[in-house]
Amino acid sequence: MILTVTLNAALDITYQVPRFQPRRSHRVSEVLERPGGKGLNVARVLAALGHEAVVTGFAGGGTGAALRRLLAEVDGVTDALVPVVGATRRTIGVVDTGGEATQLNEPGPLITGTEWEEFTACYARLLRGAAAVALCGSLPPGVPVGSYARLIREAHAAHIPVLLDTSGEALRRGLAARPDVVKPNTDELAGLTGSTEPLRAAVDTRRRGAHAVAASLGAEGMLAVTATGAWRAAPPRRLTGNPTGAGDSAVAGLLSGLVEGESWPDRLARAVALSAATVRAPVAGEFDRATYEELLPRVKVSEQPAAA
Amino acid sequence: MILTVTLNAALDITYQVPRFQPRRSHRVSEVLERPGGKGLNVARVLAALGHEAVVTGFAGGGTGAALRRLLAEVDGVTDALVPVVGATRRTIGVVDTGGEATQLNEPGPLITGTEWEEFTACYARLLRGAAAVALCGSLPPGVPVGSYARLIREAHAAHIPVLLDTSGEALRRGLAARPDVVKPNTDELAGLTGSTEPLRAAVDTRRRGAHAVAASLGAEGMLAVTATGAWRAAPPRRLTGNPTGAGDSAVAGLLSGLVEGESWPDRLARAVALSAATVRAPVAGEFDRATYEELLPRVKVSEQPAAA
DSSP: OEEEEETTOEEEEEEEOSSOOTTSEEEOSEEEEEEESHHHHHHHHHHHTTOOEEEEEEEEHHHHHHHHHHHHTSTTEEEEEEEESSOOEEEEEEEOSSSSOEEEEOOOOOOOHHHHHHHHHHHHHHHTTOSEEEEESOOOTTSOTTHHHHHHHHHHHTTOOEEEEOOHHHHHHHHTTOOSEEOOBHHHHHHHHSOOOHHHHHHHHHHTTOSEEEEEOGGGOEEEEOSSOEEEEEOSSOOOSOOTTHHHHHHHHHHHHHHTTOOHHHHHHHHHHHHHHHHTSSSTTOOOHHHHHHHGGGOEEEEOOOOO | OEEEEETTOEEEEEEEOSSOOTTSEEEOSEEEEEEESHHHHHHHHHHHTTOOEEEEEEEEHHHHHHHHHHHTTSTTEEEEEEEESSOOEEEEEEEOSSSSOEEEEOOOOOOOHHHHHHHHHHHHHHHTTOSEEEEESOOOTTSOTTHHHHHHHHHHHTTOOEEEEOOHHHHHHHHTTOOSEEOOBHHHHHHHHSOOOHHHHHHHHHHTTOSEEEEEOGGGOEEEEOSSOEEEEEOSSOOOSOOTTHHHHHHHHHHHHHHTTOOHHHHHHHHHHHHHHHHTSSSTTOOOHHHHHHHGGGOEEEEOOOOO
16 A cells, blocks of 8 residues: 655645636636645556555545545545544636636645644554555645654654655755655755756755655656666657646656666656656546556656766 | 525635736635625625525535535524535635736536425525515526526515516516516616616616616616606715625615615615725625714715606
């Protein structure tokens, strides 16, 4: 079983409007609701790849109930979310015919000390059956900023590898606990290290504590810097579409490859093919299986100069 | 008791964002949820004026449950909403520091034939105790477009006066059943009659079936054309603020004045003062009582030439 942690899960709502303009009133022509938050997306992709996935984190209020009902419909994903009094946040994407979505993200619910302790007890129980753990996304209010470091240490004490996918201070603090893999994008790498050169920034991020860095480079693929070498993986062609969830699919590719004992070049190829297949899917956050299977053997992986 | 009908009730969500721009991602700094839909707003103002108000219509799903929880906190308003399988729609207003809100309105739930019959039975029961009825807002999918005419006829059979506040085809069809009062704004008047001259359009609307027309003229006040005369009522000064709910407060003013046996000029003055006090309230859809009490004796009501 692979465990994914989403402390700030969301009810993900997509509105289709004919032509979105600020300061106007719009009739929404289509409403789509999905269980949201990075770790939930990762779990859905893991399940589609044939892995048993368990999700934990927090859910509360009417929005939390709606999220759990939708999650129950996803095959292969087990709901181990911890109930809280506050309401799960909504994230709203407004999509029209042209260009990128407009995104409105509510703040998360306030997590009490009691709820946080209930979560850590639940996490300790779930670790016993886990082959790997992914810690994903932002921290809701009330959760201590150093929490990812604590969760990483507990997983390591149980000899379970951890992937950390977060940003800002939560990432910076998490690195101190030496996660096995971090998956920043180029913005997060630059924010952390001050460098906009990905290889240099990834090497620097390893120095700050991560055993391996798998950085997503958007449409150009991924770059990994590990203890045994460095690789770049690129899709065979540039793919256009909706990038929502592409990073989460990459995490699922890295984790499933890790659990299956694949080499780093193979894990990277899988992550890049899944990412690209997500960009090509008609629904945001899903991946297109035919595209994935077509791309997987054609991802170009090249060794990078061993940067000191 | 005054009965208000909101067939397309909504969970009304307001998002405060620092600076709203399309095609960007925004962190919402403040989330406000209220029971929404015109008839619910009318009932809240009626209750604040000391009237017993009962709301009916439809509520369903997690959003409907959230709406009912919020409604239970409003003193003086009784919830007689009919449960439905479909989910109550959300209406989202995005507010930033400058100018008007950006509004996103979901479509309503699909109402089944069985649910519609349950509603009409509930409506017939509630009519027995009602001194007046307001039929407010749009029709959700599945409700026959001629429904307001049917509801008006049933109220008249029970000798209960009816105010109709809707637009488009629902208004056009409703007029055929001769409602006691309609409250269009200038856009709705123009859509109905083709005339942008309010007095002419109001006279025309009476000819199409309404016993009285009380048209809202925005910041300029209101115009009434009735069987016994025509009046214009204007606030003593122009008031700026958030116009959300101002029309619903005007409906509450007209209805409460009707039930209390006030003259048309006094009803109009009350409606205009409540409307203006709503524009001045810090929270959208509430009214500022001090402003209301200050304005009420100072609204200027002038008789209009009896238009044939």
